[in-house]
């Protein structure tokens with residue numbers, strides 16, 4: 024492990040710090056976005072009684088689905104942040120090699136290097152056939 028006391032950040036660590044900031048910002052915007060959907064929902068449904076109940080329900084279903092996708096993303100962001108804290112961020116879960124910073128910065132929540140990810144996607148394609 025690296026010595027934290029006399030800290031001379033490597034380029035990689037600097038990039039990871041940047042990624043961490045971006046993840047925190049994204050997390051925040053996801054959380055405030057979720058609040059916005061909650062507060063705007065009642066306003067959208069102040070139309071007339073009957074027919075609108077159905078459309079209000081559709082709105083709610085849509086919001087829930089959206090939120091479950093947001094929740095998944097939030098989970099990934101939290102996982103990534105936790106790994107950053109533990110110093111295990113940027114290591115491929117499949118092969119244990121370091122993931123390129125370029126890739127991490129393009130897709131901060133990724134947990135696999137490009138080779139493993141490509142391999143996984145190929146396998147998924149084969150399974151679909």
Ligand SMILES: [Zn+2]
Nearest residue numbers: 115118136139
């Ligand atoms: Zn890998």
